[in-house]
Amino acid sequence: MMNKDIKKIEDKLKDVVEKNEDSVKGFEKAADLAKELSTKSYFDKKAKQRRSFIKQLRNATPALQLGNGEIDGSTKGAIHRSWMDVKTLFSGDNDETMLSEAVRGDKAAISEYNEVMTEVLIPNRMKEILREQKEIIQNDLETSMILENFR
Numbered sequence: 001m002m003n004k005d006i007k008k009i010e011d012k013l014k015d016v017v018e019k020n021e022d023s024v025k026g027f028e029k030a031a032d033l034a035k036e037l038s039t040k041s042y043f044d045k046k047a048k049q050r051r052s053f054i055k056q057l058r059n060a061t062p063a064l065q066l067g068n069g070e071i072d073g074s075t076k077g078a079i080h081r082s083w084m085d086v087k088t089l090f091s092g093d094n095d096e097t098m099l100s101e102a103v104r105g106d107k108a109a110i111s112e113y114n115e116v117m118t119e120v121l122i123p124n125r126m127k128e129i130l131r132e133q134k135e136i137i138q139n140d141l142e143t144s145m146i147l148e149n150f151r
Helices: 003-033 037-060 077-092 093-116 124-149
Strands: none
Touching: 003 037, 003 093, 037 093, 077 093, 093 124
């Protein structure tokens, strides 16, 4: 494999790691802001899960530069979180707003995973990990939508 190909794979996987970092930060923030205990613990669980996703991705590809172990997130994610703050501030029921944001975020994550998995050069073991993580997000998405509908 050429260096250019490795760089391309690294960039794609780095994007996935960064999106998961954004999710961790977003879910932790949502857990802090949530009023109901069940919503709070749901967001806590999702933050822990995404942390384990990041660790799993980094451990599977130690040769690639996928971040330093810190949860930094992206600039875009930081902007999204401050938008979430503003939205929460002006909405009457912030738990519901945050749940719908979680649904939106999970849908975006699933698209991202699908896109990365179409990359031919990504090793099969890594595709397997990505597929497993995507399925977990997909199941969570259904849970989020159920929680949102029961409010």
